[in-house]
Amino acid sequence: MLFPPASGVGVTGGFIIKAPKVIRLLRKGCTNRPFYHIVVAVSGNHQSRPVIEQLGTYDPMPNEQNERLVSLNFERISYWIGNGVTFSTPTAQLLGLAGYLPIHPTSYISAWRNRQKLEEEKAKELEISEQKEANASQ
Amino acid sequence: MCSLPLVFRNINTKKLTHNYIYRSLVYSSIHYDGKSDPGPLFFNEEVQSLLKLLTRIDYNKVFRKRKLGTKLLTKPDYQFMTDEQLKESINRARKKADVLLQIPPVVKVKEINPTILSKDSALKGLLTSKIVFTDITFGVQNADRIIVVRETDGTLQEADWQLRKRINQTYFPENGRLLKPPTMFQDTYLENLLDREEHEFVLDRACIQFDPDEPEYQRISSITYQHINEKNLFHLLRSTRHFGSLVFFLVWNKNIDNLLLDLIETSNVNEAAQLIALYSKIHNTEFDGDTVLEKVESFTKSASNKKGALELAIQAYKEVAKSKEQLEKGVNAAHGITEC
Structure with missing residues (x-):
């Protein structure tokens, strides 16, 4: 064939x-x-x-x-x-998101990591802006 | 330096002379979205037969050649037939016409509220775009197919009907239907088409593109029907599948005066009576009178919006009928036939 x-x-x-x-x-x-x-x-x-x-x-x-x-x-x-x-794993994740299988642990882990990353980035941005303000006031 | 502004002015006036700006449509869309559902009344056998009678089938129009670009033109085939064969072939043509003239259903606008299947806030941050899951199991109808959406915030819910339609068209495409509705249904283009008397084309295309219970279908069809009613262009839809739904629309909205006037002016009094029978069936009212004309007169007295014009038309019809009768008597007398 x-x-x-x-x-x-x-x-x-x-x-x-x-x-x-x-x-x-x-x-x-x-x-x-x-x-x-x-x-x-x-x-x-x-x-x-x-x-x-x-x-x-x-x-x-x-x-x-x-x-x-x-x-x-x-x-x-x-x-x-x-x-x-x-x-x-990817198909189990997809089928979990579809509601056909229970949600795969990997989905929860990567969701948590993404949220963590976002929070860190936000904190960094805040720090930078605060520093800029402090520099401007000096 | 002096000539420059002049040139600009010329260009400006040229641009202004083109009539690029269309006025927006004057008709508002009318949906079947009230408390009462028109479906059961529309599918009633008596109503269906009345609508078909009012369509006034002309087989030459039903089977006319249409250049749709889907079929090659073929030479006509002439055959010798016995009387029986002729009858049979006419019957076959009638059955074919019945299929071609099936009236698009008139139903209430659908309301589907997607149910939420689960909410999982721990999945927040996993997705940057929605995921749509479709069940493509063999032999499932488009309406029964399972289509669910996982939103970015982690909720799993059923798809709304717009998304369902798009997904069904993606995986199980219907011939002639586009994924995005064509621009001809937008107000400015639609008005242009209606002004060019392309009503049948608009309605045919809307039938393919939309389902009868979609608000967009009912918007387009109602605007087209209102345009026809206002401009008295009923001949455009006669002998097509859309005349029945046009009549039903006009009767449902108690706006049959123009059609009635048209029928009386063209001496189709029997059809006028059928129209009034349909009106009384749908609105559960009765108009007394024994003959056809008496019924029409009682309708004009009690339920009409255009009393003057209708009364004048009835008067004119009566005079024409009288003069015809006299002429017939005269002809009969000339031939030596006298009534006993």
Whole structure:
């Protein structure tokens, strides 16, 4: 098979039935324009290998209305969960934000770090402005 | 140096002579957003049949050649047929026309208040833009599809209808519908189109672009109907699918005088009676009188806004009918036929 379909080739061969599988992102964009397919694949397979099934898409670049679009085939995702599939961290994060899985701890950690960073920046700005005022009064 | 200002002045006057500034539309949009829902009345069988009768179907207009750029023109095909075959093919054409003339539904403006599914303030700072999640499970209808939004402040809520429409169009595009509504529906362009009598084009395009329960659809259609009613351009929509909704709009808003006048002036008194029957059905009133004309007269007396003009038209119609009768009698007498 020279060009396997992006929608996946299904479970081919006997060894895939028992092989551990993972739902993960597969980069499909081009240079400077990331776009991801959400796919089921044999875990550990290289990203150039054909996937078992495509379950959705994820466009990480915000559109005109400042929205990022994610599409998910929940029926098939449920089926694969029933087959004992695992999730990569980014997909688990996305599914957590969608309200399908519990929210991933990584989401809470990065949210907390971002907030921390913002506060530090604000404190720095305040310091700089206070210093400027002090210099001006001298 | 002296000539420079003169040149500028010339340019300025030239610019002023062009009429670039359009006046804004004089019609205000009228929505079906009151307490009562027009849907059940519109889908009533009696009302539907009356609306279809008033459409006055002309098959030459229904099946006319339209240069939409979607089909190649083909040579006409002439066939010899027996009477039975002819009847069958006419029936087939009638069924086809019924499909083409299906009246766009008249329903109340929709109100969907998105429900909030969860609020998680610990997620504040994670996102710089919203994320929209769409369920693309096979075989789910556009209306039933699950579409949720994770806001930047961490709340998870259902998408409002504008977003739903945009997302459905992105993942499951409908033919002819654009992601952004075309500029022709903006006031200045819309008015230009209406002045060029392109009402059918406007309504057809609005039918594709919007759903019938969207406020934007009802704005555009109501403005178009008001323009037609004011300019007496009813012939533009006859034998099209939009005439039924036009009549329903006028009857619902108690503004049928122009249409009634048009019907009487063109001696279509039976249609006038059907219109009044529709009025009494929708507004639950009765107009007494045995003949068609008596009913029209009682309507003008009790419910009309243009009494004078309507009474004059009825009088004129009566005189024309009388003179026609006399002429017929004369012709009959000339042929030697006398009534017993």
